[in-house]
Amino acid sequence: MTEYKSNYDVTIVGLGPIGAVLANFLGSYGVGVIVIEKESASHQLPRAVAFDDEVMRIFQNIGVSKEVNDIVAVGENAHFVKPDGEILVTWDRPKKISSNGWFLNYRFHQPDLENLLRQRLNTYTNVSIQLESTVVNLEQDENSVEVEVKDATLAKNIIFKSQYVVGCDGAKSFVRSKIGGNYIDLGFHEPWLVVDLLIKKPESNKVKDSFHYCDPERSSTQVYLGEKRKRWEFRLNPGDDPHKIVEPKNVWSLLSRWIGPSEAELERAVVYTFHASIASQWRKKRLLIAGDAAHLTPPFMGQGMCAGVRDACNLSWKLNEIINKNVGDTLLNSYQTEREVHVRKFIELTIDMGKLINRTRTDLLLGPAKNSIKGPQRISNLLPVLGNGIGKREKDWEGRIFPQAQLESGLLMDDTIGLRWALFSKIRLSQNNIKRIEQDFKRLDVRILSDFPEEIYDWMRKKSCVAVLVRPDRYVYGTAKTKKEIVLLVSDAMKEIYG
Template identity: 45%
Template sequence: MKIAAEHDIYDVVVVGLGPVGATLANLLGMSGAKVLVLEREALAYHLPRAVHFDDEVMRVFQWIGIAEKLLPKIRINPGMKFVSGDGELLLDWPRPQEESQHAWHPSWRFHQPDLEASLRQALETYPNVTIMNRCEAFMIDGLQDEVSIRFENMSNGEIKHVRASYLVGCDGARSLVRRFIESPMKDFGFHERWLVVDAVLKTNKPSLGDHSIQYCDATRPATYIRGPGKRRRWEISVNPSENSVDIAKEESVWNLLAPWLTPDEAEIERSAVYTFHSLVAKTWSKERLFIAGDAAHQTPPFMGQGMCAGIRDVANLAWKLVACLRHGHNPTLLDTYQTERKPNAEAFIETAIRLGHLINTANGKPALEAAIKSDDGHREMTSLYPPLGQGLGDGVHCGKQFSQPKNHLGQRMDDLYPYECLFVVENAMENEVKQLTGIDVASTSEFPSLKYYLDGLDAKGVLLRPDRYILGTGNTVDEIVELISLLPYDIKNGEGIK
């Protein structure tokens, strides 16, 4: 492992090597950026925290080359059931068991230490990425042309100073980087204590089921989550009068788990009380400093979207940082990170809060059905795909993520056209668009199902960003080629990082 030398200069410094920081470092590393990652802990945390990710996030893991490696260690989530305190089924939310538009199943359960190990192993393949564990930043100066960072190596007390073009804080809810940005928090008003219990079964117990279950009991709301292998999680609401330390003790935990488990059937791996928050930073960047993940937003876990939102953050930010490293610093481009991501993150938080209130309600089935009733009176829950907020691009489809088809060999589009801009066009336009732009083109001849997706957009071609969101659409070669102007830099020049 390389060691950062005094006064080293990096393209990007990433503070924090959790799943969000490690994903960002991978995206930057595969794009050729010189990256330093500072992580205050010696090793990855050995206990699970996040337990769910979706198809959009799996698509990001595909880009960095770990999706297939994860498959033996994760499991497809069949869905969620809402039941009353008496065990009555109030609502069934099945998750599709076929692949979604992103060419992956919509909902996955995982063990976070397995994910972190895969992310770190991938980083080891990049000589341009340096990881320093047991190192904590304490002074950050955001200058006009660079960032100055001082950090302590907590193994030996040594103080070091490095510089970078950009710094991204993926350093969690108590983010140091957020403090240097001086960002206040927007409070959505949901703050509740819940006991989180992770257990490992000693033997199979099919009666627990494979579905996640929300127990909508006003006296003691709870959530059951089936993890991979023999891992199971319960999240149990803590009443205001209860002591956080006492309720997490083993005897109390087994009393609470009595409806489902006995000590003969499982071992408790971890029990702790957490306060679920609903917060969003009002400012996500300042000059060349940025925050992502829990540093930028915190959500109740009822949608399973906490980590997912952070992965979406860095998928949005990484390619914009790379574009600035290739083409020059561009505040207009970088400002779109917050304007695009913040409304998207808020949409998930607001939905999670609504679900949390429903789980806590004494009104049971009527409240659930009212909450999910659509304009035509039909009641169902579906996957949430909110568009980006205002930012890059133009047209009614701007800010929507484009689908990922497979070719006749079963190869996914993003495996053949990695993390760069991409035109998607009908076959007749393929050669001309490529000759006029020099940008990769995926066509309906290679991916026949693209015709279905293009027809759905009422277009013959689209320009996709590296994160596969739509910049714009067109119906003639001239209109499609002109979409390049929607990017605030000359994509045909400056391909290498300077």
């Protein structure tokens, strides 16, 4: 039996963290959304365990940062350590507020995060969620996609139409199979044992740094997940049986160097194969993919989920422009070109970290990764530029995330802007200037700010500019040095978005 239902603006396939973030963004924009999820409830075991300051800023922009802040722990530095205890590399993540307005690193329990994101979705009347359902067919024409869904609870298929379909359905993505293309292999595929522990005495779990043990005999990683949890990861050696290594006695044998059953309870032990790859095609007309459906990242930087959340942020404002403002969907051509270059930088550095952990290389980023009189090599968070797309890329800061400062009121800057474009200008535009581009400001929905914190003035001084136009995803579109250039900057954005 087949039932025909009403239509939607966007269908999201998959309600993991990436699908939930995208649905929250689109819900905020007033876009009509249906989310199709094959499971009956969120997955109750941890997978992703860390995210960074930019992702926390994204959570802020969908209105859940306060709730998320209640379920996370602030992470600190990561050290790459030789078997003799010598530190090769320290990844500095000091416990201070970053230019994004948040701490550099957070540790979390993924089921808690997913539950929060789903609770937020329940506040939107324009977002529907259909659980225990599987997309079984997608047929698109020039105007829409016909979506066929098998509903396990009703034991029947449902068909409806949607303007766009976004696959947030993981590495084995059905939506990607309909788009076509293949995975670009970036040369890292390794089986690792992942062990999650519940700490019996949380007060004893005080070290918040992470440790990567660079041992050619058995590479391993130890990660702080808050007072109640810790994770260890062990690279499988060629002779290891993946079925036997997960047995409790073998797991505790591997852990015995650090911790024993009297101190912790084994929550789970599972073998994952860590991959590094990127899909060659992220879009085919009205079908798109995001997150693990588009790229796979080994876990050593904690950037797998982060990359997918950035995908959702990038894609959401473009879908809003198309659906709510009747912009042509050529705007979506910039989605993969911007995001693929950005995520590739993270994946390549993660691969280098994996090689360092395995001792198949001895340097990382800049110079030799070894102790000297000055100590170990130190690295900091990676801040890559977007690939070519919407906005200028003439200067180094264009296409990079714009800083967020705290206002005198205590509010963070993004909270006063909303999900829209923003023009920060040190000089006040005359009525004549504004009149010339008044329609551009209205159609783009630009918030003009001429009074802002000192950190933003300082950013402009260093860039020798008087104004900066920032996209809804908080990336810099371009900068201007004069009133005339400000007018041209907004006009250029209009032409690029609306044609």
